Amino acid sequence: MSETLSAFPLLSPFIEFGFMRRALAGCLALSLGATPVGVFLMLRRMSLAGDAMSHAILPGAAIGYLIAGLSLPAMTLGGLVAGLAVAVLAGGVARNTVIKEDTSLATFYLLSLSAGVLIISLRGSSVDLLHVLFGSVLALDDAALFLLAGFASLSIVALALGLRLFVLEGCDPAFLARISRLGPVAHYGFMVLLVLNLVAGFHALGTLMAVGIMILPAAAARLWVCDIGPLLVIAVGVAFAGSLAGLLLSYYINLPAGPAIVLTLGAIYLLSLAIGPLGPLTSRWRSGWHFER
Amino acid sequence: MRPLAPGPAGPILRFENLTLGYNRHPAVHHLRGEVAAGSLLAIVGPNGAGKSTLLKAIAGELRPLQGRIELIGVQRRQIAYLTQQATLDNSFPIVVHDFVAMGLWREIGAFGGLDRSRRRRIAEAIDGVGLNGLEARPIGALSGGQLQRALFARVMLQDAPLVLLDEPYGAIDAASVRDLAAVVRHWHDEGRTVIVVLHDLSHVRQEYPETMLLARELVARGDTASVLSEANLLRARHLAEGRGDDAHAAVCHSDQDVA
Numbered sequence: 001m002s003e004t005l006s007a008f009p010l011l012s013p014f015i016e017f018g019f020m021r022r023a024l025a026g027c028l029a030l031s032l033g034a035t036p037v038g039v040f041l042m043l044r045r046m047s048l049a050g051d052a053m054s055h056a057i058l059p060g061a062a063i064g065y066l067i068a069g070l071s072l073p074a075m076t077l078g079g080l081v082a083g084l085a086v087a088v089l090a091g092g093v094a095r096n097t098v099i100k101e102d103t104s105l106a107t108f109y110l111l112s113l114s115a116g117v118l119i120i121s122l123r124g125s126s127v128d129l130l131h132v133l134f135g136s137v138l139a140l141d142d143a144a145l146f147l148l149a150g151f152a153s154l155s156i157v158a159l160a161l162g163l164r165l166f167v168l169e170g171c172d173p174a175f176l177a178r179i180s181r182l183g184p185v186a187h188y189g190f191m192v193l194l195v196l197n198l199v200a201g202f203h204a205l206g207t208l209m210a211v212g213i214m215i216l217p218a219a220a221a222r223l224w225v226c227d228i229g230p231l232l233v234i235a236v237g238v239a240f241a242g243s244l245a246g247l248l249l250s251y252y253i254n255l256p257a258g259p260a261i262v263l264t265l266g267a268i269y270l271l272s273l274a275i276g277p278l279g280p281l282t283s284r285w286r287s288g289w290h291f292e293r
Numbered sequence: 294m295r296p297l298a299p300g301p302a303g304p305i306l307r308f309e310n311l312t313l314g315y316n317r318h319p320a321v322h323h324l325r326g327e328v329a330a331g332s333l334l335a336i337v338g339p340n341g342a343g344k345s346t347l348l349k350a351i352a353g354e355l356r357p358l359q360g361r362i363e364l365i366g367v368q369r370r371q372i373a374y375l376t377q378q379a380t381l382d383n384s385f386p387i388v389v390h391d392f393v394a395m396g397l398w399r400e401i402g403a404f405g406g407l408d409r410s411r412r413r414r415i416a417e418a419i420d421g422v423g424l425n426g427l428e429a430r431p432i433g434a435l436s437g438g439q440l441q442r443a444l445f446a447r448v449m450l451q452d453a454p455l456v457l458l459d460e461p462y463g464a465i466d467a468a469s470v471r472d473l474a475a476v477v478r479h480w481h482d483e484g485r486t487v488i489v490v491l492h493d494l495s496h497v498r499q500e501y502p503e504t505m506l507l508a509r510e511l512v513a514r515g516d517t518a519s520v521l522s523e524a525n526l527l528r529a530r531h532l533a534e535g536r537g538d539d540a541h542a543a544v545c546h547s548d549q550d551v552a
Contacts, residue, residue, distance in 0.1 A: 043382075145402055162403065164403050167385075168398070170385055171385040172382070179370060179398045179400060226388070227391075227431065283520055
């Protein structure tokens with residue numbers, strides 16, 4: 001049996017080990033749910049805001065941990081509440097004061113991050129802190145897997161229903177405001193989706209790297225296509241391929257899985273920069289199709 | 294656009310002692326009067342005269358400091374408003390067809406489908422502004438003139454009874470101006486009310502039967518030839534530079550009726 005498996009080095013870790021299969025399934029869920037949200041984050045020029053939001057969920061997860069230990073529901077609920085609170089507070093301050101949105105978000109996420117680290121250090125160990133910050137994709141249990149799959153399903157349905165709204169809001173928000181009252185629904189609905197996926201991502205990749213599986217595949221895919229539909233599909237493909245490759249690297253070279261996945265996605269992005277048709281190198285060689293009819 | 298059903302030739306807009314401004318500083322003073330449904334009206338005046346401010350207020354994006362704008366037989370969301378600086382992100386990965394199709398939002402909303410007749414109307418709108426063949430091109434790859442044509446096509450699909458255009462020919466070549474001016478004439482022929490802020494007075498004389506000359510207050514309103522007289526233009530320039538008899542316009546004494 002082991003000889004047969006050794007003939008398929010790309011498959012054997014997933015056939016042999018349940019924890020690898022779970023990790024792959026978790027990454028598939030994140031690729032399907034979080035990566036399309038990452039595409040819209042990038043298109044709304046909110047990539048760094050996504051990073052900030054990923055830190056903002058920390059105190060909620062930490063309070064959940066303080067109350068119930070490493071409990072999935074408690075940490076998830078805490079993360080959701082903290083993330084949504086920061087999104088609403090930051091948006092409210094930006095709309096009602098002279099503070100701009102980026103500064104507003106930065107202030108709240110810095111408060112959140114420091115409060116979260118403080119709370120964890122009061123009660124937990126550095127191992128617990130590492131779990132929250134860097135996740136544990138190789139230790140996903142059934143409950144975590146169901147949570148990832150559930151959030152991914154919710155996210156896919158919401159994006160499918162609101163796709164036209166999100167596209168219009170990303171492309172021409174002032175036009176949307178003129179023709180429809182759904183602008184705030186699009187904005188806050190998107191923030192809810194973002195927080196949902198960041199909370200899902202932090203179970204697998206931790207708060208620091210959850211945003212990696214959102215932004216890196218989106219940025220890589222953007223270097224290949226100019227249309228939103230194919231962009232979403234390619235980004236999901238890149239996310240899953242990068243996750244698969246990252247898990248295999250982690251297995252064979254004995255690397256920590258989360259960083260291996262994010263670094264693999266980063267490598268795909270760099271490769272896309274080099275050879276993608278919209279990358280800086282390839283686009284110089286292309287003839288001027290701007291003038292074609 | 295589909296021709297409008299003929300309606301009563303009454304007013305579509307009424308200004309009642311309208312004063313507009315920003316941060317409590319008035320930009321347009323005490324405007325009164327009406328705009329008849331089906332008008333093709335140019336608004337001209339020096340920089341800072343309040344032309345764009347007036348359009349913004351008609352579109353409902355600026356609350357009057359004083360007075361009111363009454364829309365008659367038309368709702369705010371039925372107004373098609375093309376601003377001076379397009380607010381769209383042209384790096385967004387969307388192709389011309391899908392971008393123009395956004396003009397159908399009022400009909401299809403977030404969930405409605407594009408049936409055959411709507412697809413035909415999108416194709417007609419794209420064809421009508423001379424972008425046929427570029428349907429699959431990303432908007433980021435369009436020239437300034439082509440992008441303005443795409444914006445006109447989107448306005449076309451909005452099928453609006455009241456169309457507001459703020460300096461629509463700002464950065465485009467003569468051929469595009471000629472083609473888009475023909476589109477504006479067609480909208481007027483269909484019975485829509487079209488109000489356009491413009492700077493090119495020779496274009497206004499050629500294309501617009503009716504003109505409103507603003508310089509932070511109403512200088513003149515009526516048929517284009519008489520409004521754009523040397524005396525009116527000189528008075529407008531003086532008012533805008535704060536040198537005229539009415540230079541103290543900031544204290545709002547110029548209660549004139551719009552004709």
